[in-house]
Amino acid sequence: MILDKNLSVIHTTPKTHQLFSDYYRITERPFFNIFLNTLELKEMQDFLVALKSFERGYTWSGTLRHKTPTTKTLYTHTIISPLFSASGSLAGYQVFFEDISHDHFKQLQSTFKSILEAAKLKDNDTGMHDERVGYYCRKMAEYLYAIKKYPQIDPDFIDNIGFLACMHDVGKIGTPDYILQKPGKLNEQEWEIMREHTINGTFILSSYPIPMAKEIALSHHEWWNGNGYPFKLDGEMIPLSARIVTIADVYDALRMKRTYKNECTHEETVAKILEGKGTQFDPNLVDVFTRIHQDFDDIWLLLRDNGNPGAVMRDRSPEYGSLIQ
Structure with missing residues (x-):
């Protein structure tokens, strides 16, 4: 030039x-x-x-x-x-x-991927939960971008949430093992300690140059009606990225079999998310979820933790691309 x-x-x-x-x-x-x-x-x-x-x-x-x-x-x-x-x-x-775009993001993400792997060693009962949450969030963001629902959702937002949603529970690296690996339900004191993972995650991701990292770590357990934690934010006070992650995180948690709970079917999980519309979840995002929920099931089947994916990709949403990009 x-x-x-x-x-x-x-x-x-x-x-x-x-x-x-x-x-x-x-x-x-x-x-x-x-x-x-x-x-x-x-x-x-x-x-x-x-x-x-x-x-x-x-x-x-x-x-x-x-x-x-x-x-x-x-x-x-x-x-x-x-x-x-x-x-x-x-x-x-x-x-x-x-x-240098590719090298820039590769170098930026490599450091934080190491932190994520360390956190997963602490809570080794979660399998590919973090990865699936990232794909669910990317899928929802792609759909929202296609329908022009939110001006702040652009190609950068899609890429960022696809990666940063995987980091939502990174703060659990500071949670004691006896709580993370407890086979039964947590008592109130243990829950108080568990809730601190949102604050811990925000601190761990404080050096990440994109604000979305801290937004997700801090606010993915906030509820639309203000009954969540850590700060009882409500409505649009909760960052959009965190509201998306909330649905994805709960969907995957319900589908998983853990030491303290049985797994839910896809249909049971969809019903539970619909029950939380307007209370736990952003009602507008729940409406979006109802349009693409089968894609969530596809991701679950493809990346489930039994070592035998066996899912056939079904192209239900051609307007915003293939399932895994």
Whole structure:
């Protein structure tokens, strides 16, 4: 990409057009427009100072993010260097982009996957519960995105909840083993300790750069009517991501056979979630669940813990993609 000395785009290569394919026209526009939704004021100031500074060689390098409502966030390692005229005066800039989105998220998630695996060692009776919850949540988010129900649900939201929903119980790494592995029901004192996993999880995920991580860990046991924990939030005070996880978590917990309970059938589980509409669960999300509940059963059958999935994928929802992406 070539910029004039006023930082307007005057030339792009086919590869650059492909990289920013969602941005229908990038020539003859200010370079900043491409990153307008993601650059913070401090970043922009540093950017301008570097490119206008002789001492800094009219050069800037770093990571830039590009985001539109219909695309995933694009991370690029970017180098901007000066172009000079024959007389030696500054004539413009050349820009080199390297797409590092995949590596960025892979590195970010790898650390937290290690924490998740450590937490699962503590509560080894849950099998693939966390993974299934992630897939349920992704499925519901894909459907909500397809019907344009919530403006905040975009491709990033779908990817984030698919991963971060798996981390909802990571705070149990701080819960004593005798509580996690108790074969019978917990007494009130033990329940008080168990409830602390929401606070612990928020602390563990405090360094994750996406707020959704902490929202899910903290609020996935809040109830729509305010009778949940840890803070008795109600209604839309509960983050949307956590309200989605609540349904997914309860669905899977009911389907599972544990040392202290028998498993429920899919039909029994759907009935119980309908019973919780407007009390435990967001009624609008329950309505969505009733449209896609069979996909939840497909995920359960595919990823159940008996080592013999045996589920045939049934394409009931072609409008928002295949079951496992």
